[in-house]
Amino acid sequence: MADRTGIAAQALRLLDERGLSGVSMRHVADAVGVKASAIYWHYPNKAALLAAVSDAIIAQLPPLPEAGWGIAVRVWMEQFRATLLTHTDSAELVSAALASGLTTVDPAASARALLQAEGWSELDAAWSAAAMVRFVLGHVAEEQARQRLIVEGVLPADAVALDEPAFNHGVRLLLAGTANVLP
Amino acid sequence: MADRTGIAAQALRLLDERGLSGVSMRHVADAVGVKASAIYWHYPNKAALLAAVSDAIIAQLPPLPEAGWGIAVRVWMEQFRATLLTHTDSAELVSAALASGLTTVDPAASARALLQAEGWSELDAAWSAAAMVRFVLGHVAEEQARQRLIVEGVLPADAVALDEPAFNHGVRLLLAGTANVLP
DNA sequence: ACCTGAACACCGTTCAAGT
DNA sequence: ACCTGAACACCGTTCAAGT
Numbered sequence: 506m507a508d509r510t511g512i513a514a515q516a517l518r519l520l521d522e523r524g525l526s527g528v529s530m531r532h533v534a535d536a537v538g539v540k541a542s543a544i545y546w547h548y549p550n551k552a553a554l555l556a557a558v559s560d561a562i563i564a565q566l567p568p569l570p571e572a573g574w575g576i577a578v579r580v581w582m583e584q585f586r587a588t589l590l591t592h593t594d595s596a597e598l599v600s601a602a603l604a605s606g607l608t609t610v611d612p613a614a615s616a617r618a619l620l621q622a623e624g625w626s627e628l629d630a631a632w633s634a635a636a637m638v639r640f641v642l643g644h645v646a647e648e649q650a651r652q653r654l655i656v657e658g659v660l661p662a663d664a665v666a667l668d669e670p671a672f673n674h675g676v677r678l679l680l681a682g683t684a685n686v687l688p
Numbered sequence: 689m690a691d692r693t694g695i696a697a698q699a700l701r702l703l704d705e706r707g708l709s710g711v712s713m714r715h716v717a718d719a720v721g722v723k724a725s726a727i728y729w730h731y732p733n734k735a736a737l738l739a740a741v742s743d744a745i746i747a748q749l750p751p752l753p754e755a756g757w758g759i760a761v762r763v764w765m766e767q768f769r770a771t772l773l774t775h776t777d778s779a780e781l782v783s784a785a786l787a788s789g790l791t792t793v794d795p796a797a798s799a800r801a802l803l804q805a806e807g808w809s810e811l812d813a814a815w816s817a818a819a820m821v822r823f824v825l826g827h828v829a830e831e832q833a834r835q836r837l838i839v840e841g842v843l844p845a846d847a848v849a850l851d852e853p854a855f856n857h858g859v860r861l862l863l864a865g866t867a868n869v870l871p
Numbered sequence: 872a873c874c875t876g877a878a879c880a881c882c883g884t885t886c887a888a889g890t
Numbered sequence: 891a892c893c894t895g896a897a898c899a900c901c902g903t904t905c906a907a908g909t
Binding site: 603659 | 786811814837853861
């Protein structure tokens, strides 16, 4: 009845509704209509399941817009952030999943390919794209951590005002730095 | 017998020796020579204890070197990374602790102050320093995740070669970007 | 092929009770 | 002031057994 992608889809739904702490193997199993031990027939462990959830999130990223590399990369970072913001605690989950080495979808792929096509070396393109992914994930992780604190009532609801300009500043920094490294 | 800082010190020792997953309240209590429930007399919860551990790690950062802002900031990022690399899983712990809002030592403070003294606006200095802290934490978290996989035997021991140049590339990116934002 | 039942070895946290 | 004992409500994971 429940296949791999169906289980990952329920886990993602649970993530959206209850946050990362709500995604336990037992809760996912409940959502699927099965016992927790059944999930281990489809996934070897929880890390593998969360990697599949990360893949599903990253797969929602729109393709790079047709434009000069500067605005294409800027728009890509903005869309990456926007996509993460549609899923509760997604930045923390994706960071951990990427670190686990169990993911199959790489958020840096399109930006890396673009930079390389624009003349940067393979390594420079990879490192720049990796730095951008790190910045977006780190920034959104902080935003979502604050949202968590707001939901828990430990922070007032108006502590979000500076997120947008801080993000734009980081994007500008990375773009200017990237431009500066070109031969 | 065991005070707050002694408990945090044992937790840090445990982190170094067993990694973040080895730092449970029961294990920390064992190391201190007490029962787990006793820790709750000194710390309200585990997050507060881990924040104290994060503070202890960040306090080990050397002061900014006397130099032009460019090399001062570059050396600061390198020392930040070097300090994190002396404590197992520290990047993940510090990231989570900073996000929890329970820390009292801010790794970005010295760089932010320097940039402001060098003429950047308060917000630009804060955002640039934040982007740098994010990059270092994200980069080292990935390094330490890979070290974890190597220890677990899922990765061969020679997969570390590209860490250093990738870090240097990110540093160069952020410095060039920062220089570019100055009026 | 897919799932259940039951267990194992853990967690963080609370709280009455001790000294 | 500081700690223990004992419990509560969870975890991820394994594995024999069912169908």
